[in-house]
Amino acid sequence: MTDGADQALNALYLVGFLVLVVSSLVARRLPLGHTLKMAASWVLIFGAAFVAFAMKDDFISLGRHVVELSRGEGAVVAKGKELRIHKAEDGHFWVNGKVNGQPVQFLIDSGATITSLTAATADKAGVDTSRGLPVMVETANGVVKAARGDVDLLEVGTIRRTDFAVHVSPAFGDTNVLGMNFLSSLKGWSVEGPWLVLKP
Numbered sequence: 001m002t003d004g005a006d007q008a009l010n011a012l013y014l015v016g017f018l019v020l021v022v023s024s025l026v027a028r029r030l031p032l033g034h035t036l037k038m039a040a041s042w043v044l045i046f047g048a049a050f051v052a053f054a055m056k057d058d059f060i061s062l063g064r065h066v067v068e069l070s071r072g073e074g075a076v077v078a079k080g081k082e083l084r085i086h087k088a089e090d091g092h093f094w095v096n097g098k099v100n101g102q103p104v105q106f107l108i109d110s111g112a113t114i115t116s117l118t119a120a121t122a123d124k125a126g127v128d129t130s131r132g133l134p135v136m137v138e139t140a141n142g143v144v145k146a147a148r149g150d151v152d153l154l155e156v157g158t159i160r161r162t163d164f165a166v167h168v169s170p171a172f173g174d175t176n177v178l179g180m181n182f183l184s185s186l187k188g189w190s191v192e193g194p195w196l197v198l199k200p
Contacts, residue, residue, distance in 0.1 A: 074105055076157035083157040083198040093196045095178065098155040099125040104176050106156075108196060112179030117149065119170040127151055129168050137167055144171035154182070159200050161185060 074096045077084040085095050085108070093108040099117065102125040106115075116137070122129060129147040137146045146169035154161040156178070165181060183189050188199040 078157065081200060083159065083200070085196040085198070087194040087196070095156055097157075097178070098153075100127065100152050101125075106176045106178035108178045108183075110180055110183060112177045114165060114167050114181050115154075115179045116146070116167045116169070116172050116177040117151075118172045118174055118176055119168060120174070121176050122149060122166075122168040125151070127166065127168060131165075135167065137169065139171070141171075144169055146171070156182075156198070159186070159198065 074088070074094045075086075076095060077086070085093050088094050095106050095108055097104055097106055099121065102121070104117075104121055104125070114137075117125075117127060121127075127149045129149040131148040131150055134145050134147050136143050146167040149166045149168045151164040151166055152162065154164040161182065183198075186198055186200060190197050
């Protein structure tokens with residue numbers, strides 16, 4: 001069943017229930033003012049329940065995001081000269097960095113050859129995408145066309161890279177990927193249990 005059909009069915013259930021409540025109040029022959037107050041209270045209660053049910057996926061997503069923030073997922077933890085990133089709930093390593101001073105969240109992917117930016121991220125950070133001809137990039141969703149770009153300054157914790165090569169494409173959706181051209185620029189990197197360790 002489509003989302004539209006689900007919403008229509010939910011709305012029908014709500015209207016039917018409200019009609020049942022109002023008719024039961026009328027049958028009790030209570031004073032009109034009292035009946036209207038009770039009806040309004042029931043409308044508010046079931047209206048709130050309906051909104052909560054209709055938006056349950058959004059509330060679940062928000063809850064997960066709050067949990068991730070409380071756990072510090074995406075944050076870089078410094079331990080001596082090493083930087084440590086904790087594995088997220090989804091099993092991936094996410095890190096908060098900056099592109100030309102703009103905050104960006106990256107998925108760290110050793111399977112990606114070149115770091116990839118979404119079109120929105122590149123536009124906000126003022127990334128130059130006029131560097132040569134477009135390239136074909138293999139992604140999890142197939143091969144897509146991407147523009148070559150250069151980031152003036154890429155920052156992840158205390159790690160800074162200048163004139164850093166990236167790929168940019170609307171086909172990347174809303175996920176920015178930190179690839180092997182970043183990881184291979186480090187002295188070393190490894191996975192230790194739930195931690196990704198970066199050695200600048």
